[in-house]
Amino acid sequence: MKAVVVGSGIGGLTAAIRLAAAGHHVVVMERNPVLGGKVADLDEAGFRFDMGPNVLTMPHEFDQVLQLAGTSLADEVHLVRLDPQVTYRWPNGSTLEVADDRNAMVAAVEQFSPGSGGAWAGFADHAAGVWAATAGTVLAGPPGRRARPSGDLDAGRTLAKASASFFDDARLQQLVNRYATYSGSSPYAAPATAAGLLHVEQTFGCWYITGGIGRLRDALVRAATSMGVDFRTGVDVGRIASDGRAVTGVELADGGGEGAEIVVSDVDAAHLYVDLLPSPKQARQLDKAGVSTSAFVVCAAVRGRTEGIGHHNVFFPLHDRQEFKFLEAGQLAIDPTLHVSVSSVTDAGQAPPDSENWNIVVQTPPAIGIDRKLMTAGVLNRLAERGFDVRNRIEFTRTVLPADFDARYRAPGGAIHGTASNGKKAVWSRPGNVGPVHGLYLVGGSAHPGGGLPFVAIGARIVADLVADRHG
Known part of the structure; x- marks a missing residue:
């Protein structure tokens, strides 16, 4: 059968490989001039920056996909x-490095906060149970095929309440609460199911790909191409065609078209259900769920070396709850968390000699206007206040606003993760992998099971299994 994949994010690329391996003729259509979706990079004057995801977890998910292509x-x-x-860095000067080894991490927490090592071990055990339940249910198939949990998803309380139940030290609560932000959500509204991500990082590791995450995109494109997948860039799909019961292909904005029995959407679900295949019921469900946060990104080319900076750094604000209150109110936080990645610490090829590539990310509400220069100055001033003053060593900066995410990816308001993962039923509330007409399927961060590189790869596996079941 012929399958058209609309969008070439990591979900679309992995879906294309799986469908090609199953014997389908696959065409991938991408509106932008380059492939990869939010996995994008900037290469300027010898400085290289990951403009989207900058860490890989659960690499085995991608190894499985690539093995389908013989690599x-x-x-x-x-x-x-x-x-x-x-x-992790706090305003009082305290610092905690997260060790890759569980026992080393327990010891580090005990030294950081005497008496808390045992609590960390207990929380890690709890996170392992949550992850086992997640893997056996949420990641096992589409929302309509809910297996009975083999353990507790811990969805009945928020992540903030869970962290407070394990730790007396507010700093450790703040650290654990950060896992809710992985899906653009608030720990004061997102279920404690997010705790399972601690187990993912401690068990499967946090990985850097030499040359940047864009090398993963390139590997998937090579694999798909070797399998006969047809890539078409600069092609804007304007409508998904159907006869009312099943898809018949896609119609292009320029008046062309492509027939297909299978269409896989790797675009934001709101764009799908508002523009490509108007579906009032699905659109209302999206409105009800609300959207995730967006981000302001600063890529700073820094001359010289910075003592004490690591590959991944998180600068926490003084008041954790206040930051999320601002975001929930649709406002920029006065004292936001700063996520700083300097991959040249690990990979010298990411910057010229005696230089660094600083990638700074600040969570913002979606659809908020931001002055690039003022926001950049504010972020750099905040880092200077925290002891990392690079203002006089910057060769150039490049920025990404919520409006840029909206324009590039047609993500409403620049919401990076689609709907927010808030509420007890959040793990099941994202748009399902099966569309309202036969032959339409959804992958990508705005669809089940959610955002993050391994999750969108799992979503592609779910869709490939559904296609096999429904189309033979």
Whole structure:
């Protein structure tokens, strides 16, 4: 059968490989001039920046996909397992490096906060149970095929309440609460199911790909091309065609078209259900769920070396709850968390000699206007206040606003993760992988099971299984 994949994000690329491996003729249509969706990079004056995801977890998910094309992840990219995984920094000067080894991490927490090592071990055990339940249900198939949990998803309380139940130290609560932001959500509204992500990082590791995450995109494109997948860039799909019961292909904005029995949507679900295949019921459900946060990104080309900076760094604000109150009110936080990645610490090729590539990310509400220069100055001033003053060493900066995410990816308001993962039923509330007409399927971060590189790859596996069941 012929399958058209609309969009070439990681979900679309992995879906294309799986469908091609199943014997389908696959055409991938991408509106932008380059492939990869939010996995994008900037290369300027010898400085290289990941403009989207900058860490890989659960690499085995991509190894499985690449093996379908007769290769492997190890053959295609060079992986570096990060240790420490991330360095957390608080306004009072305290610092905690997250060790790749569980026992080492328990010891580090005990030294950081005497009496808390045992609590960390207990929370890690709890996170392992949550992840087992997640893997056996949420990641096992589409929302309509809910298996009975083999454990507790811990969806009945928020992540903030869960962290407070394990830790007396507010700093450790703040660290754990950060896992809700992985899906653009608030720990004060997102279910404690997000705790399972701690187990993912501690068990499967946090990996860097030499050359940047864009090398993963390139590997998937090579694999798909070797399998006969037809890539078409600069092609804007204007409508998904159907006869009312089943898809018949896609219609292009320029008046062309492509017939197909299968259409896989790797675009934001709101764009799908409002523009490509208007579906009032699905659109109302999206409105009810609300959207995730967006982000302001600064890529700073820095001359010289910065003592004490790590590969991944998180600078926490003084008041955790206040930051999320601002975001929930649709306002920029006065004192936001700063996520700083400097991959040249690990990969010298990411910057010219004696230089660094600083990628700074600040969570923002979606659809908010931001002055690039003022926001950049504010972020750099905040870092200076925290002891990392690079203002006089910057060769150039490049920025990405919520409006840029909206324009590039047709993500409403620049919401990076589609709908927010808030509420007890959040793990089942994302748009399902099966569309309202036969032959339409959804992958990508705005669809089940959610965002993040491994999750969108799992979503593609779910869709490939559905196609096999429904289309033979």
